[in-house]
Amino acid sequence: MTLFGFGKRAFSDLTEQEILALAISSEEDDGRIYGMYSDALRERYPASAKVFDDMAAEESEHRHRLIELHRQKFGERIPLIRRENVRGFYERRPVWLMKNLSLDTIRREAMVMEAQAARFYRQSAARTSDASIRKLLGDLAEAEKSHVSLAHRLGLSNLPTDVRAEEDETARRMFLLQYVQPGLVGLMDGSVSTLAPLFATAFATHNTWDTFLVGLAASIGAGISMGLAEGLSDDGELSGRGSPWIRGSAAGIMTTIGGLGHALPYLIPNFWTATVVAILLVIAELWAISWIRWKYMDTPFFRAALQIVVGGFLVFMTGVLIGNS
Known part of the structure; x- marks a missing residue:
């Protein structure tokens, strides 16, 4: 609820x-x-x-x-x-x-x-x-x-300059909560949640165009869902996290981008070439997300990488196994 x-x-x-x-x-x-x-x-x-x-x-x-x-x-x-x-x-x-x-x-x-x-x-x-x-x-x-x-x-x-630096740091942390965090959550969701339907379609049909259409639909659908979830969860009045329209847009757009990243390679007509490129992009996406979480969200890099990479791998294998069944 x-x-x-x-x-x-x-x-x-x-x-x-x-x-x-x-x-x-x-x-x-x-x-x-x-x-x-x-x-x-x-x-x-x-x-x-x-x-x-x-x-x-x-x-x-x-x-x-x-x-x-x-x-x-x-x-x-x-x-x-x-x-x-x-x-x-x-x-x-x-x-x-x-x-x-x-x-x-x-x-x-x-x-x-x-x-x-x-x-x-x-x-x-x-x-x-x-x-x-x-x-x-x-x-x-x-x-x-x-x-x-x-x-x-x-x-x-x-020193007064240190007080000013501390205030600047507080402002920076609030900015991360207002804008960076919703975008990061969206990127994580888009990069991971779309793996299963995309690769299930790819291995079930070996048709790159159909796979691209499924990836496109999954990315846009996930973006709309995440945007609504973020925008409706908090009006920003009390938390100070900014306009729900801005946060919802950031989450929705980054979710869509996260899903499209590994859907676009399936515009390549050759199935195995497209699949290899898509897998390489998935690996790059997951490591980039791990780095962002380490850099900006105070998450130890190894733990961030383990959570994202293992989760992404499990979702990817789910899609492959279902597609080959």
Whole structure:
């Protein structure tokens, strides 16, 4: 039911009580994440671990302020609502992906977390009419925004130019989430999901033109599906990930390109020549995707390559086996 964002609440539909409840659960989750970062760094970087302990304590203080206001306005019972229940709400790494992260990666993650939290509080404050709720949400937005430079707090720098560099890095990370990530997901889906129907047709018919038509249809169909999925899943208002039209277009176009890459060789009349060229292009596509994930998405290259290449190989063999059956 979460496909295309169905089964989730729109942020604009939340009541003031639900906004407070969402803020409480988010502060609790972020405090736990900072605590996990601290545990991961304690042995190698004890000073940095202490910084994340302090940040976890700040999140706990924010949560207590939110709970106290909720108690005053709405009573003791806090509605159960979490970020995964709200369409377009920013996501955090799963727990198992936080292990063995480098200090630089943790710093980048924390900077993005602060930027996202500040945006959430600004958007929430703009939607509330109660003066005390609006004031607290605005104060928390400023608290998240005006945190002392994370690089400075980690003892890595103390110059204004370093603060500017950190802000630039935060902006770069947000750009990756807004534009690069949807395109990369589309490229991965187009390159992998179209392998089975393309090569099943190729080996079943040995007809290059029919194979090209199937590849063309599969690529365009997958592009439309991915574009709709990305565009409808998040309106960008809360997450700050940009216009759904831009993200949906990026995902859809890159999905189509990913599928067409190995469909175009079947314009070559000779079946085996076209097939060899298509296979070589598939290999190049999969390794290029692995490199992009390593370069921009903080995924270890070996793991990225293993996931993409093994997945692509299994889908390719599925198509070959079905085509020869």
